Amino acid sequence: MVAYLIRRLLATIGLLFVVSVITFSIFFLVPKWAGATPDSMATRYVGRTATADVVHQTAVRLGFTDPFYVQYADWAKGLVAGRDFDMGTSIEHCPAPCLGYSFITAQPVLPDLLDRFTVTFSLAIGAAVIWVTAGISIGVLSALKRGSLVDRFSMVIALAGVSMPIFWTGLIALSFFSYRWGITAVGGAYTPFTQNPALWAWDLMLPWVTLALLFSAQYARLTRAGMLETMNEDYIRTARAKGLRERTVVTKHGLRGALTPLLTIFGLDFGLLIGGAVLTESAFGLNGLGKYAVDGIRANDLPKILGVTLFAALFVVIANLIVDLLYAVVDPRVRTK
Amino acid sequence: MTLTSEEQQPAPANGGGRFLDVRDLKVHFPTDDGLVKSVDGLSFHVERGRTLGIVGESGSGKSVTSLSVMGLHKRGAAKISGEILVDGQDVVASSDEEVRRMRGKRMAMIFQDPLSAMHPYYTVGDQIIEAYRIHNDVSKKKARTHAIEMLDRVGIPEPDRRVDAYPHQYSGGMRQRAMIAMALSCDPDLLIADEPTTALDVTVQAQILDLIRDLQREFNSAVIIITHDLGVVAELADDILVMYAGRSVEYGTAEQIFNEPEHPYTWGLLGSMPRFDRERSTRLLPIQGSPPSLINVPEGCPFHPRCRFEQNTRGLAKRERPELVDTGRGHFVACHMSQAQRQQIWRDEIKPKL
Ligand SMILES: Nc1ncnc2c1ncn2[C@@H]1O[C@H](COP(=O)(O)OP(=O)(O)O)[C@@H](O)[C@H]1O
Ligand code: SF4
Numbered sequence: 001m002v003a004y005l006i007r008r009l010l011a012t013i014g015l016l017f018v019v020s021v022i023t024f025s026i027f028f029l030v031p032k033w034a035g036a037t038p039d040s041m042a043t044r045y046v047g048r049t050a051t052a053d054v055v056h057q058t059a060v061r062l063g064f065t066d067p068f069y070v071q072y073a074d075w076a077k078g079l080v081a082g083r084d085f086d087m088g089t090s091i092e093h094c095p096a097p098c099l100g101y102s103f104i105t106a107q108p109v110l111p112d113l114l115d116r117f118t119v120t121f122s123l124a125i126g127a128a129v130i131w132v133t134a135g136i137s138i139g140v141l142s143a144l145k146r147g148s149l150v151d152r153f154s155m156v157i158a159l160a161g162v163s164m165p166i167f168w169t170g171l172i173a174l175s176f177f178s179y180r181w182g183i184t185a186v187g188g189a190y191t192p193f194t195q196n197p198a199l200w201a202w203d204l205m206l207p208w209v210t211l212a213l214l215f216s217a218q219y220a221r222l223t224r225a226g227m228l229e230t231m232n233e234d235y236i237r238t239a240r241a242k243g244l245r246e247r248t249v250v251t252k253h254g255l256r257g258a259l260t261p262l263l264t265i266f267g268l269d270f271g272l273l274i275g276g277a278v279l280t281e282s283a284f285g286l287n288g289l290g291k292y293a294v295d296g297i298r299a300n301d302l303p304k305i306l307g308v309t310l311f312a313a314l315f316v317v318i319a320n321l322i323v324d325l326l327y328a329v330v331d332p333r334v335r336t337k
Numbered sequence: 338m339t340l341t342s343e344e345q346q347p348a349p350a351n352g353g354g355r356f357l358d359v360r361d362l363k364v365h366f367p368t369d370d371g372l373v374k375s376v377d378g379l380s381f382h383v384e385r386g387r388t389l390g391i392v393g394e395s396g397s398g399k400s401v402t403s404l405s406v407m408g409l410h411k412r413g414a415a416k417i418s419g420e421i422l423v424d425g426q427d428v429v430a431s432s433d434e435e436v437r438r439m440r441g442k443r444m445a446m447i448f449q450d451p452l453s454a455m456h457p458y459y460t461v462g463d464q465i466i467e468a469y470r471i472h473n474d475v476s477k478k479k480a481r482t483h484a485i486e487m488l489d490r491v492g493i494p495e496p497d498r499r500v501d502a503y504p505h506q507y508s509g510g511m512r513q514r515a516m517i518a519m520a521l522s523c524d525p526d527l528l529i530a531d532e533p534t535t536a537l538d539v540t541v542q543a544q545i546l547d548l549i550r551d552l553q554r555e556f557n558s559a560v561i562i563i564t565h566d567l568g569v570v571a572e573l574a575d576d577i578l579v580m581y582a583g584r585s586v587e588y589g590t591a592e593q594i595f596n597e598p599e600h601p602y603t604w605g606l607l608g609s610m611p612r613f614d615r616e617r618s619t620r621l622l623p624i625q626g627s628p629p630s631l632i633n634v635p636e637g638c639p640f641h642p643r644c645r646f647e648q649n650t651r652g653l654a655k656r657e658r659p660e661l662v663d664t665g666r667g668h669f670v671a672c673h674m675s676q677a678q679r680q681q682i683w684r685d686e687i688k689p690k691l
């Protein structure tokens with residue numbers, strides 16, 4: 001078990017290394033091949049009227065004049081050991097894990113990132129509760145009443161749910177619930193959970209439901225397929241032969257078998273989502289990680305982009321690890337191997 | 338086939354009432370390829386304390402028959418007619434809820450492959466406890482004690498420890514024992530074992546069969562053993578029903594079937610029985626060809642395309658289906674040959690080669 005965790009940890013570090021190198025390369029090497037010089041890259045981060053001198057100073061300060069690998073090493077050192085930054089007028093120490101300072105605002109990235117993360121996580125967790133509950137119930141119902149009106153109706157809805165883009169459903173939802181009926185706050189409202197849980201939930205309700213719509217549809221289809229398969233298993237026949245009520249057969253024996261594969265998919269989906277729900281956050285004006293990433297990309301703000309990328313990769317890895325560990329809890333056959 | 342009157346069935350040796358009485362059972366499945374007549378007019382009965390063996394090649398409708406008795410066919414998928422009287426109550430005519438309440442207590446079943454028949458995510462103990470508590474209003478703790486007793490009873494070593502193991506941690510034979518413990522946990526009046534040893538090694542097979550026999554004596558239940566191998570029921574069954582293409586072709590006591598069989602199909606089954614006292618190569622009577630599709634059962638005698646004695650009936654077997662007729666003393670045979678002819682062939686031609 002310990003050896004296993006160490007192996008996973010090493011793999012995670014390797015992955016984060018690869019991800020950050022790739023991000024770095026895209027940021028530096030691609031412009032370089034296109035003919036950009038350190039100074040020309042630095043012009044993005046100074047005022048329009050800046051002199052060539054100022055531009056050059058900025059290029060030096062941001063490290064653009066160093067070779068590629070030195071820049072990467074500096075950044076990586078900050079992550080592991082912390083690092084000092086020349087802010088022009090003063091030297092700032094950025095303790096490990098240091099993700100650097102924004103090229104634009106000169107603010108440290110990590111505190112911002114953590115702040116944004118709570119928003120994205122709030123969005124993801126609420127939506128997940130809704131889509132898991134709704135998706136699985138609809139899926140089970142459809143499987144049991146296979147071919148019935150309920151089944152066909154919910155599968156059509158599911159298909160529609162999967163195919164409708166979130167920014168579209170999001171805008172539709174906003175236009176009705178917020179603008180027309182005034183039930184929920186107009187986009188961008190967010191109350192931290194620690195401040196007022198009820199308001200937190202209320203403000204997020206619309207984004208939750210919108211995001212959940214997309215996933216519920218997918219989960220309903222997966223649950224239905226899984227249930228149709230497990231309900232044909234021999235052990236279901238055994239459960240019936242014992243004289244169990246059909247309800248128990250379905251929920252205790254059938255669903256249990258059908259849900260295990262869903263766990264993997266859920267882990268992946270959730271991990272991806274907490275790395276930034278770009279479209280939903282944009283549609284509802286939520287200041288989450290996804291929006292942070294988009295802003296970073298728009299402004300060519302490398303430390304931000306690197307920070308979000310690393311975060312997102314880390315979440316996917318962690319979610320996968322949790323799923324793998326949970327698998328052993330859920331499936332005893334995995335446990336004893 | 339109209340096998341519903343009393344005198345057309347073997348008289349139970351002990352003269353007692355019939356615990357299970359199946360009358361003219363038909364189970365048909367409408368499918369895209371056509372109507373599958375899996376069981377087509379089958380009648381038999383079992384008394385408490387007795388064992389019936391149902392024997393036939395794979396695909397002859399044995400499992401479909403047993404699932405019908407348990408009321409486990411989906412109402413929509415299977416068209417079922419006839420009567421299945423379990424202690425007087427007709428499973429075919431009863432509601433789903435009534436049949437459910439009979440399961441486990443009135444009739445219980447063990448399946449061919451215990452690995453797939455047990456839930457992989459629950460411990461063996463939990464699965465037995467669950468079965469016990471359906472019909473017994475006791476605490477989990479009491480039920481657990483009972484589960485350990487049952488595991489002990491079916492010969493699982495260290496039952497108080499193994500009760501918490503998962504099915505995949507048991508060996509094949511142990512799993513089948515656990516399955517039996519689960520099926521017997523509510524002390525059912527009728528136990529159906531569908532190919533209980535087919536998935537097991539030969540040595541384990543014998544142990545499981547011994548166990549079933551011992552338990553039957555102890556619990557005095559009615560038992561049906563379903564198998565494709567006559568050898569399995571040789572020492573176990575009191576009565577034997579030989580099934581072919583969803584019908585009964587020969588039905589009688591075990592002595593009658595083994596000592597004076599009269600149907601060519603039964604001869605074939607006897608000929609393909611694995612025997613330990615002789616070399617394989619000297620087995621002379623394997624059945625030619627393969628069982629018919631139950632969508633297109635041959636006209637006349639369903640066995641005629643494979644029967645070596647078909648010409649003895651001067652074409653009758655191709656046109657007319659032989660009825661299942663009592664040859665006396667409760668021995669039923671469905672064959673156009675005269676009884677004298679059948680007995681002669683058995684005596685002179687078949688028996689010496691077995
Ligand atoms: N649910 C079903 N739908 C259609 N055909 C079925 C169904 N169940 C069994 N059958 C068919 O009935 C026939 C008898 O099957 P079965 O009773 O399992 O034979 P066996 O004697 O080997 O146990 C087979 O041809 C099988 O394909
Ligand atoms: S009726 Fe004819 S074909 Fe059928 S079993 Fe008897 S001898 Fe063979």
Ligand SMILES: [Mg+2]
Binds near residue numbers: 400531532
């Ligand atoms: Mg079978």
